[in-house]
Amino acid sequence: MPNYQEMDRAYQALGDRTRRAMVERLVQGPASVSELAKDQPMSLPAVMLHLKVLEESGLVKSRKQGRVRTCEVVPQMLSEAERWLSERRQMWELSLDRLGKYLGVEK
Amino acid sequence: MPNYQEMDRAYQALGDRTRRAMVERLVQGPASVSELAKDQPMSLPAVMLHLKVLEESGLVKSRKQGRVRTCEVVPQMLSEAERWLSERRQMWELSLDRLGKYLGVEK
């Protein structure tokens, strides 16, 4: 059960193309910070900041071994964000359905 | 097919609890600006700004009749945002699966 703040952070994290690109990279498998940075048209410290946002959102985690920090996706938050959208879409469909019945039944 | 900018805007829009609350209200059915504002602890102009963000993201549309602006959810963008997450989650599962096969844990 994600709270408001977690949801805020997860969606806010995904609201940036650089971070979505990082997630896209990480769903293929783990990567180091430099590997992530290679794909992005910005400095490594900037990529680090994006990584921090992703970690604070719970979408990604990382750990450091030696001098290399390895990052990977955390699927749970991905699922939770997905579920929120799915539930709302379903609610909307239900509303449409009720409207249809109302218009049909009540002439 | 959502482009990067649309995705940026949709997820960024959902990255704010006020706007998510507005979406939650609107999936139940259409509402006026004042109705949306009643639920929020802020001024009506502030709610208008959030509405503008939601409209620019494609998640919500509105039209004005007389002096009342009526807002409603646009399910398509909701679905597209949902699909992006779903596809990434599936990619991650595929990666895990490959890893499992590699390790010989699963067949």
Add this chain to the structure above:
DNA sequence: AAAATACTTAAGTATATGCCTAACTATCAG
């Protein structure tokens, strides 16, 4: 031990975001 690698931290800047109040416009109701 010296140099290269892989981050990490710091300091600064520019723009965007999230709010506010006040003043304005356009309808609708009596």
Add this chain to the structure above:
DNA sequence: CTGATAGTTAGGCATATACTTAAGTATTTT
């Protein structure tokens, strides 16, 4: 017409975001 209602616009302010370059700190590698 007059006032209430619904929304809009404008101006301002405080904080957050998205970068930058420069200067660190650990770890390998040679």
